[in-house]
Amino acid sequence: QKEVEQNSGPLSVPEGAIASLNCTYSDRVSQSFFWYRQYSGKSPELIMSIYSNGDKEDGRFTAQLNKASQYVSLLIRDSQPSDSATYLCAVNGYGGSQGNLIFGKGTKLSVKP
């Protein structure tokens, strides 16, 4: 059973701090990794994708991937109250479920002014 694990939180950080969100996955052959943000009552929206080991930066967001440790993280620098949302990690693998993105339950982030 392929799994994606996230700490459900809530993770509370003060405004301006760095928020660190973590995700581990069970399928060693996974090749594509995504972070989605979901505001309460809204649908998920894609914020980052990463395919290679290392860091990928986009504005205040940095995704980090370590395939050897089966670990992917999302760092949010200079956190703002508007970043308060649930962050979903999604992973896919090859084989029979190549088209199957497996989602974690999400980590709820709260940024306090």
Place this chain on the structure above:
Amino acid sequence: ETGVTQTPRHLVMGMTNKKSLKCEQHLGHNAMYWYKQSAKKPLELMFVYNFKEQTENNSVPSRFSPECPNSSHLFLHLHTLQPEDSALYLCASSPAPPGELFFGEGSRLTVL
């Protein structure tokens, strides 16, 4: 219209009713998906269509019946549902599986 649009946004139905959810994408993508989101559970993939051909059925009960007439439209036909089927049903599209998903706003279903 842009992005992925879903109708209706809210639906209440009895266990003996038949209803349909509709999804339309304006992104020129080739793949479309149905996901189910229930409280305290991860997003569950239900169906995947690529170039209007079904490529994934994630062991979904037959009371859910998908239809994909073309790459831009996706339906989910519902009949004799159970109260535990109450959830948010999300449609998504991507250029190709398993690419970056773009979600619609969802259809909130309540089964009485």
